[in-house]
Amino acid sequence: MDGYKDDDFKGIDQRLRDSSTDALFDAILLLKDREECYRFFQDIATVAEIKSLAQRLEVAKLLEKNVTYTTIAQSTGASTATISRVKRCLYFGADGYQMVLKRLEEKEKGED
Template identity: 55%
Template sequence: MHVDRLRGEELDDLFDGILKLETREECYQFFDDICTTNELVALKQRFQVAKLIKEGWTYSKIQERTGASSATVSRVKRCLDYGSDGYHTVIDRI
């Protein structure tokens, strides 16, 4: 896990704060404050790529639909196949 190198009280504080968000509107407000527009676009794009990969879309259709680069699609696929199962956990719950 790459995030293991970052584990600690400060990251725990961030994650605990995110877990306290109760509504979609609170998420919009928090992420508007904490992320730049480009950071949020990148997060949104990666998440959509992961959903489409899990749905069986081809790389080219995913790139066309999301505007993601082939490198981004490949990276997300690698995370789905060999990562910490974070994408799977969230996508399976929604």
């Protein structure tokens, strides 16, 4: 598909893969800093959609720290269904959360 080998996307849901999604991800990869991200995402998504994605990442961070569902729900406002879905993806998904959380941790250590 689009010049990629199937092995290039092992573990990726094939329903995601098409030229439009490739173009979206290519556009995101062109963003140079946080301000550009704010500008682009403000135009392409609603505030609620962006906040929902941010909430899921925060939930994943807390789950990695073994914080309880109750505490996560109270601190993030996420429903237990959202927390459960994030947990499932965190431990049985395509390893996207794991990859990003590891890089965020490495970045934080480098800023110390």
